[in-house]
Amino acid sequence: MDGSIQTDTDEFLDAAYIVARGYEQIGNYPMGLELLKYITIVAAMNQRYDLETSCKIRTGVIYKNYFPPEGDFILEALSTIADIHLLESSKPDREIYFCLMGYAHKQEGNNTTALEYYHRAIEEAGTNISSPVWISEAYSYMGELAQKNCYYTEGARLYLTAATIAFSEGDVTVADTYRDNAAGAEISATEIYIKSALGLRMEQNTPDAEY
DSSP states (O other), rough: OOHHHHHHHHHHHHHHHOOOHHHHHHTHHHHHHHHHHHHHHHHHHHHHHHHHHHHEEEEEHHHHHHHHSHHHHHHHHHTOOHHHHTTSSOOOOOHHHHHHHHHHHHTTTTTHHHHHHHHHHHHTTTTSSSOHHHHHHHHHHHHHHHHTTTTTTHHHHHHHHHHHHHHHHHHHHHHHHHHHHHHHHHHHHHHHHHHHHHHHHHTTOOHHHHO
16 A cells, blocks of 8 residues: 555656646746745655756756846755765756756856866766756856966867757757857967067067967
């Protein structure tokens, strides 16, 4: 009897999660958000930690997509995920989790911590990426930081990696944006080379200027 009740509860929770995702997909994110919060509580009570973790991550995704760009909402949603439960979650969920944490810390101005989480997302993805849109965002952020620190060639490479991943997922608009960012980084690098060459030429250092 107890096994039957547990099975019924699991089926109810799984069905409710599908409904919550359906609400999100049709744009009714307030209803999806409330249902996810409810499922989170019931899943924890029934030791469905995989589902609890998924619900908290989806809550963070909704905050990112539909709420003002303030990272504290996302950090609050993800802060109660236990490390052991994260390790036992699916690979796509782990990739999204690390990217969400990176994004949230970026919004809070914690660039060092944001970079650490984005690095972890890329390490988690490895060569078999499960969440391409998110991993492309991680590479884009790393490219942005590299460009800000005047590592223009590295920034362009990272932006192009982000563009390639986004394009592989069919997101042409985002891929084009990342390609434009890569071109901007390359132009900045070219300007530096030109200025250096002109300076060397003025110093009569023709060989180095030509190089």
